[in-house]
Amino acid sequence: MTAVFGHSLVAQVPLLDVGRANGPLREGILAAMERVFDSGRFLYGPDVTQLEQSLARRCGARHAIACASGSDALLLALMALGIEPGDEVIVPSFTFFATASAVSRLGAKIVFADIDPVTYNMDPGQLSMLITPRTKAVIPVHLYGQCADMAALNEIANRHKLSVVEDAAQSIGAAWLDRPAGNWGDVTCISFYPTKNLGGCGDGGMVVTSDESLEKRLRLFSAHGMQPRYFHKVVGINSRLDSLQAAALNVKLTMLDQWTADRQENAARYHELFHEAGLEKTLQLPVARSGATHVWNQYTIRVPEGRRDALRNYLAQNGVGSEIYYPHPLHLQECFADLGYRRGSLPNTERASAEVLSLPIFPGLTADEQYTVVQRIFGFYAQRQSIAA
Ligand SMILES: *Cc1c(COP(=O)(O)O)cnc(C)c1O
Numbered sequence: 001m002t003a004v005f006g007h008s009l010v011a012q013v014p015l016l017d018v019g020r021a022n023g024p025l026r027e028g029i030l031a032a033m034e035r036v037f038d039s040g041r042f043l044y045g046p047d048v049t050q051l052e053q054s055l056a057r058r059c060g061a062r063h064a065i066a067c068a069s070g071s072d073a074l075l076l077a078l079m080a081l082g083i084e085p086g087d088e089v090i091v092p093s094f095t096f097f098a099t100a101s102a103v104s105r106l107g108a109k110i111v112f113a114d115i116d117p118v119t120y121n122m123d124p125g126q127l128s129m130l131i132t133p134r135t136k137a138v139i140p141v142h143l144y145g146q147c148a149d150m151a152a153l154n155e156i157a158n159r160h161k162l163s164v165v166e167d168a169a170q171s172i173g174a175a176w177l178d179r180p181a182g183n184w185g186d187v188t189c190i191s192f193y194p195t196k197n198l199g200g201c202g203d204g205g206m207v208v209t210s211d212e213s214l215e216k217r218l219r220l221f222s223a224h225g226m227q228p229r230y231f232h233k234v235v236g237i238n239s240r241l242d243s244l245q246a247a248a249l250n251v252k253l254t255m256l257d258q259w260t261a262d263r264q265e266n267a268a269r270y271h272e273l274f275h276e277a278g279l280e281k282t283l284q285l286p287v288a289r290s291g292a293t294h295v296w297n298q299y300t301i302r303v304p305e306g307r308r309d310a311l312r313n314y315l316a317q318n319g320v321g322s323e324i325y326y327p328h329p330l331h332l333q334e335c336f337a338d339l340g341y342r343r344g345s346l347p348n349t350e351r352a353s354a355e356v357l358s359l360p361i362f363p364g365l366t367a368d369e370q371y372t373v374v375q376r377i378f379g380f381y382a383q384r385q386s387i388a389a
Contacts, residue, residue: 007367007368007371008368008371009368009371009372009375010366010368010369010372011319012319012320013319013320013321013360013365013369013372013373014321014360015321015322015323015358015359015360016195016321016360016362017362017364017365018194018195018199018362020362020363020364020365021252021255021259021362021363021364022252025251025252025255028251029201029247029248029251029252032047032247032248032250032251033244033247033248035247036243036244036247037244039243041243042242042243042244043240043242043243044240044243045243047243047246047247047250048066048240048241048243048246050246050250051064051066051206051241051246051249051250051253052064052065052066052206054250054253055172055182055190055206055208056208058172058173058180058182059168059172059180059181059182059183059188059190059208060179060180060182060183061182061183061188061208061209061210062209062210062212062215063208063209063210063211063212063215063218064206064207064208064209065206065207065208065209065215065218065219065222066204066205066206066240066241066246067204067205067206067207067222067239067240067241068203068204068205068239068240068241069191069193069203069204069205069239070098070167070169070189070190070191070192070193070196070205071098071101071102071191071205072205072222072237072239073169073189073190073191073205073206073207074098074099074102074139074165074167074189075102075105075106075237075239076207076218076221076222076237076239077102077165077187077189077207077218078102078103078106078108078137078165079106079217079221079236079237080187080207080214080217080218080221081136081137081163081165081186081187081214082136083103083106083108083136083137084106084107084108085106085107085108086108086109086134087108087109087134087135087136087137088108088109088110088111088132088134088135088136089103089108089109089110089111089135089136089137089138089139090111090112090113090122090127090130090131090135090137090138090139090162091103091110091111091112091113091138091139091141091330092112092113092114092115092121092122092139092140092141092143092349093112093113093114093115093329093330093331093332093341093346093349094115094120094143094326094329094330094346094348094349094352094353095141095143095167095326095330096169096325096326097330097333098169099139099141099167099330100112100330100336103139104335104336108136109134109339110336110339111130111135112330112331112339112341112345112346112349113126113127113130113346114126114346114347114348114349115346115348115349115352116149116348117348117351117352118287118289119143119146119148119149119287119289119292120143120144120300120352120356121140121141121142121143121146121147121148121149122138122140122141122148122153123348124149124152124153124156127153127156127157128156131156131160131162135160135162136162136163137162137163137164137165138153138157138162138163138164138165139164139165139166139167140153140164140166140167140185141167141169141170142166142167142168142170142171142174142181143170143171144170144286144296144297144298144299144300144325144358145170145171145174145197145263145294145295145296145297145298146171146174146288146289146292146294146295147171147174147175147176147181147184147292147293148176149176149289150166150176150177150179150184150185151176151177154184154185163186163187164184164185164186164187165185165186165187165188165189166181166182166184166185166187166188166189167189168181168182168188168189168190169189169190169191169193169196169205170191170196170197170297170298171197171295171297172190172196172197172198172256172295173197173256173257173260173293173295174292174293174294174295175292175293176291176292176293177291178293182208183210186209186211186214187207187208187209187211187214187218188207188208188209189205189206189207189208190205190206190207190208191204191205192204192205192206192241192245192249195297196297197256197259197260197263197295197297198249198252198253198256199252200245200248200249200252201244201245201248202242202245203245204241204242204245204246204249205239205241206241220233220234220236221234221236221237222236222237222238222239222240223236223238223240224236224237224238258363259363260295260296262363262364262365263295263296263297263361263362263363264294264295264296266296266299266361266363266365266370267286267288267294267296267299267361269367269370270285270299270359270361270370270373270374271285273370273371273374274374276374277374277375277377277378279374279377279378279381282381283301283302283303283304283377284301284302284304284355285301286299286300286301296361297361298325298358298361299358299359299360299361300325300356300357300358300359301356301357301358301359302352302355302356302357303355303356303357304355306354308324308354308355308356308357310380311357311377311380312324312357314376314379314380314383315373315376315377315380318376318379319372319376320359320360320372320373320376321360322357322358322359322360323357323358324353324356324357324358325356325358326353327353328353329346329349329350329353331345331346331349332350359373360373
């Protein structure tokens with residue numbers, strides 16, 4: 001064990017340890033699930049309603065509709081907005097697959113926008129360039145826990161009468177200019193995938209809106225378009241949040257503010273540690289824009305000069321977990337080849353895919369673990385210099 005500035009190195013640092021946040025809630029979560037089990041009511045019911053109301057309040061919206069995943073939330077949002085073949089929907093390419101697949105599932109055309117290289121979020125300048133008479137909607141993604149520039153994006157969308165769907169899968173609790181994610185768009189999509197800031201014990205999702213008629217359509221589409229029973233108004237899907245999941249999530253929600261504060265504290269500590277190690281110019285550290293309340297689902301550095309994969313391997317060999325979100329941009333995926341994008345189509349996205357690396361930031365991560373991560377990265381660059389010298 002080496003100790004510098006009061007920190008000690010540790011042998012292993014996992015990218016994510018869900019158990020550290022869940023552990024102290026074990027009794028509470030199991031008791032809540034037991035209540036649902038004993039009630040025999042596994043779908044709908046009070047736990048789901050409670051979670052919907054809590055999330056609507058947190059997002060500054062009037063309604064929230066629970067569904068089976070964040071991916072379904074995106075699909076339902078576009079269905080409720082009436083997106084259909086012939087329509088164009090503008091989405092970033094630097095995001096998880098589900099943001100774009102929802103568009104193509106409905107037969108509409110995906111139009112990929114490039115990103116701001118600092119925040120990795122959709123570049124508003126790109127949005128205005130890509131709008132055509134067929135454009136119906138735009139899906140800004142709040143990547144890594146930081147909102148896209150919603151003031152600028154909304155202004156452009158409103159001018160062109162586009163619907164705005166916020167993909168807040170990674171950003172529950174984030175805000176832009178003090179307005180929460182969920183308060184900007186027509187519809188906002190949230191995911192409870194276990195790695196998200198509010199993660200369930202399995203899959204889950206939520207759609208948030210303040211529009212009364214959209215709320216009705218979202219509920220209709222999520223329940224086979226059936227109303228009343230066995231009469232189908234539209235062709236919907238079956239997408240519900242299990243009561244067991246909702247029960248667990250209601251317990252976990254009591255800790256969300258604390259966990260968000262932990263993530264923010266961890267981000268600030270990385271910032272200090274990287275500066276102490278003199279690495280702040282070698283790497284590009286993540287930037288929380290002024291106006292953003294960043295909730296740090298990921299702490300993502302940029303590793304220049306083609307060294308990203310070598311650094312990632314070095315970290316793995318030295319017991320430090322890391323991950324690349326996302327290594328292959330969506331516009332270059334095989335399934336979207338017919339859209340005609342090429343390498344070079346979206347330069348900021350492609351550069352980010354080659355350079356980003358996400359480091360452990362989860363609640364419960366210790367200062368010694370963070371110190372270890374930074375020291376291992378320091379070791380990687382020191383080794384390179386000694387070889388060069
Ligand atoms: C996780 C995620 C989704 C999908 O959520 P699931 O619950 O896993 O279906 C969609 N968009 C983004 C940006 C995500 O990070």
